Amino acid sequence: LDDEDTDRVYDLVEGLHPADIADLFELFDERERLTLAGAIRDLMGSEVIAELNDWVREALMEALPADVVAEIAEQLDTDDAVAMLEDLDEADQQAVLAEMEPEDRAAIESALSYPEESAGRLMSRELVAVHESMTVGDLIDFLREHRELPTEFWEVFIVDPMHRPIGTCSLSWILRTPRNIPLYDVMARDQTLIPADMDQEEVALRFQKYALISAAVVDPAGRLIGQITVDDIVHIIQEEAGEDALLLSGAGDGDINEPILLTVRARLTWLVVNLATAMLAASVVGLFQGAIAKFALLAVLMPIVSGMGGNAGTQTLAVAVRAIATNQLTDSNTVRMILREFRIALANGFALGLLIGVGTWLIFSNPLLGAVIASAMVINNLVAGLMGILVPVTLDKFNVDPAVSSAVFVTTATDTMGFFSFLGLAVVVGLA
Amino acid sequence: LDDEDTDRVYDLVEGLHPADIADLFELFDERERLTLAGAIRDLMGSEVIAELNDWVREALMEALPADVVAEIAEQLDTDDAVAMLEDLDEADQQAVLAEMEPEDRAAIESALSYPEESAGRLMSRELVAVHESMTVGDLIDFLREHRELPTEFWEVFIVDPMHRPIGTCSLSWILRTPRNIPLYDVMARDQTLIPADMDQEEVALRFQKYALISAAVVDPAGRLIGQITVDDIVHIIQEEAGEDALLLSGAGDGDINEPILLTVRARLTWLVVNLATAMLAASVVGLFQGAIAKFALLAVLMPIVSGMGGNAGTQTLAVAVRAIATNQLTDSNTVRMILREFRIALANGFALGLLIGVGTWLIFSNPLLGAVIASAMVINNLVAGLMGILVPVTLDKFNVDPAVSSAVFVTTATDTMGFFSFLGLAVVVGLA
Incomplete structure (x- = not known):
């Protein structure tokens, strides 16, 4: 590629799966991506575009004229076309839509009218829906005759005269049933209907829970x-499940293809909030400056208490956030889980307190100092365990995503209580 | 349930989907679960068992005699039966296998011979495989006649005389093709074959990347x-993607149904390792006891530098671990990503340094102290950014899961370098 040996690049790329070509793009930097796109122009089919990372695709699309983008969008399924166009800014989006065929444009505009990350954006309009009066034979003939139907589908939806879904038929049942049997004898009547405005995370949980391959999306009527x-859902599950680690750390959406300025802004916002809480914790230490000046060893040991509290709090928090995200932690077992974390914190607090207490006593030949740090460790572990579960549960009650904002509260609590309990106890027992 | 009103419980539960019954179990504590299982004995079909959380299922299975467990296992697909039996201890497992029909036993024993979390454990032996000489009509007749075939399948595998897969046929293509067309004209020849010993995480990535619904598993020949x-893969994707946040925090597998002693052990191990690194960081502070005794304000400010470094390091780490897990960060773009994190760290370091430096100067009317904390902040942000990416990349090179062990190295580096750079600079410029 560096030598601009276009033919050789083309030959190398030609045999690859669209998903692999998309991956290849992501490995290059921005300048190289444009060169590559130029070299393999006619291999850049809609499948490749659909597989590209959001940021990479957005940058490529912005470099292309609106009519080319419109042409690509028309080749894609509605859901992929929507995913491509929703990232563009308003003006570009309108320009592309204006270039599209009226029918495709209407489908995409209607999808874009649903909220972001909702089922309405995810769904594809290409599906097979038939009436229950059909027999298996009728259906097979219908499928053979209608060439315009989607090529890949896994279930046939059975609808009533009002076009409301009343059942689904897995293709394997149809294939195994004699031609004369009516569909209403084959179809499954209980099915999971997805309202068009359902959040994609909730949709993903339904798919996972009921092991769905496809599901009908319905309007309010x-x-x-x-x-x-399910192939669209697999991406969502990956994203939503992996997001927690990134959100908990304040790393924004954590996409390595995101423009660097957006990344800096997302991470810096989080760091500045944490700076404020760090200063709050420091002001607690400030209260004890006199004691530290008299007995500097306190300053040496205090980060151990606050740091260990932070670690224990992060553990509890990671577990609680995950349990809330997967609907495992609900109103009915919250109290049991709080008690569980309390017991774990007590056990860990005593074990760590004993370890550091005896260690401090032996190293500095100061049993009182050992007792103080051991007690502070127990107290701070309890603070960590309780805050680690109470903060996310409370935020979730107020419909705030616990993954986004819990960590600040928990580490503020463990830092300030770590310093306060250790330095406070030291002063109370007369160590300084 | 508390009133032991069995009939009412039964009526309430009867209409639920198996996955919902399984969820219901997880909401109760251990004693209540057994009562519930007793009350709805005949609703406890194999679907419910398959949907239960691993820990809850293990506890229930251990409370049941081997022949009942064997009976349940025989009703399940091989993959679900394996998932159920692999959690039991060796003796119980043998007892259950001894009670099973020889054919089912052989299938499960062969699955158990593959490594844990490999494709061999995940796969189901129930599938439809036919020869390429068949026509679409032959296949449909074959499917209608053979009642013992699996009821739900999405693709038919085409094999050669040696039983090696040579293509796949999506059911929708079969339904849409006239009866006289041979399968070799309909099938897709390029397919993703999964070796039986492939790790489940890798399998999940393949499914996601190539949008697969089902895939053939092959032996070494x-x-x-x-x-x-794909419905089995959806669980794996959820688990593997969500695991990172738990592993990074050292919370073990983070399952809220895990027996509490195992949870305490997993978390405590991690906390003890972190205690050692906290003591290492404390010993760095110990080097500067004299300076702190003279100028206690240093002890007040030092946790800000170390803490902010820790936050920045955790952000980079979360991003890097995620990118490695999803194969977005590979050899070919590692250098570019390191440079990217370096630039982000530099930008964040300067911004935070300026903020805290000017703040310190104004609050304590000490410009020199402001300059020292600002410089330490820049240095520690660079340490955080570089370690945040270099540690996971290096661990990954040595085939160590970066999610499990990166955090210890990164926080040790940011703690020690935070204290060392701030206190060291303060001494060098003569503040204490």
Whole structure:
């Protein structure tokens, strides 16, 4: 690629799967990506575009004229076209839509009218829906005759005259059933219907829980308007589940293809909030400056108490956030989980307190100092365990995403209480 | 349930989906679970058992006699039966296997011979494989006649006489093709084959990347021995992607149904390792006891420098671990990513340094102290950014899971360098 040996690049790329070509793009930097796109122009089919990382795709799309983007969008399924266009800014989006065929444009505009990250954006309008009066034979003939139907589908939806879904038929049942049997004898009547405005995280949990391959999306009147298939959901599950670690650390969406200025802004915002809480914790230490000046060893040991509290709090927090995200922690078992974390914190606090207490006593030949740090360790572990679960549960009650904002509260608590309990106890027992 | 009103409980539960019954179990504590299991004995079908959380299921299975467990295992697909039996201890497992039909036993024993978390454990042996000489019509007749075939499948595998997969046929293509067309004209020849010993995380990435619904599992000789379907993979993706936040925090597998003693042990191990590194950082502070005794304000400010470094390091780490887990960070873009993190760290370091430096100067009317803390902040942010990416990349090179052990190294570096740079600079410029 560096030598601009276009033919050789083309030959190398030609045999690859679209998903692999998309990956290849992500490995290069921005300048090289444009060169590569130029070299393999006619291999850049809609499948490759659909597989690209959001940021990489957005940058490529912005470099292309609106009519080319419109042409690509028309080749894609509605859901992929929406994913591509929703990232563009308003003006570019309008320019592209203006270049599209009226029918495709209407489908995309209607999808864009649903909130971001909702089922309405995810769904594809291409589906097979038939009436229950059909027999298996009718259905097979219908499928063979209608060439315009989608090529890949896994279930057929059965609808009533109002176009409301009343059942689904897995293709394997259809294949195994004699031609003369009516579909209403084959179809499954209980199905998971997805309202178009349902959040994608909730959709993903449904797919996972009920092991769905595809599901009908309905409008508020209960009419079938689209389907969501599991291959689209797999990406969502990956994203939503992996997001927690990034959100807990304040790393924004953590995408390594995000423009660097956006990354700096996202991370810096979080760091500045943490700076404020660090200063709060420091002001607690400030209260004890006199004691520290008299007995500087306190300053040496105090970060151990606060740091260990922070670690224990982070553990509890990670578990609680995950349990809330997967609907495992709900109102009915919150009290049990709080008690569970309390017992764990007590056990860990005593074990760590004993270890550091005896260690301090032996190293500095000061049993009183050992007792103080051991007690502070127990107290701070309890603070960590309780805050680690109470903060995310409370935030969740107020509909705030616990992964985004819990960590600040928990580390503020463990830092300030760590310093306060250790230095306070030291002063009370007369160590300084 | 508390009133032991069995009939009412039964009526309430009867209409639920198996996955919902499984969820219901997880909401109760251990004693209540057994009562519930007693009350709804005949609703406890194999689907419910398969949906239960690992720990809850293990506890229930251990309370049941081996022949009842064997009976449940025989009703399950191989993959679900394996998932159920692999958690039991060796003796119980043997007892259950001894009670099973020879054929089912052989299938499960062969699955258990593959490593844990490998494709061989995940795959189901129930699949439809036919020869390429068949026509679409032959296949449909074959499926209608053979009642013992699995009821739900999404693709038909085409094999050669050696039983090696040579193509796959999506059911929708079969339904849409006239009866007289041979399968070799319909099937897709390029398919993703999964070796039986492939790690489940890698399998999940393949499914996600190529948007697979099912895939053929092959033995080392290339023969088709099973299939993995996307509904099994969805759980793996959830687990593997969500695991990072738990592993980074040292919270073990973070399952809220895990027996409490195992949880305490997992978390305590991590905390003790961190205690050692906290003591290492404390010993750095110990070097400067004299300076702190003279100028106690240093002890007040030093946790800000170390803490902010820790936060920045955790951000970079979360991003790097995620990028490695999703194969976005590979050899070919490592250098670019290190430079990216370096630039982010520099930008954040200067911004935070300026903020805290000017703040310190104004609050304590001490410009020199402001300059020292600002410089220490820049240095520690660079340490955080570089260690945050270099540690996980290096561990990954040595085939150590970066999510498990990176955090200890990174926080040790940011703590010690935070204290050392701030206190060291303060001494060098003559503040104490």
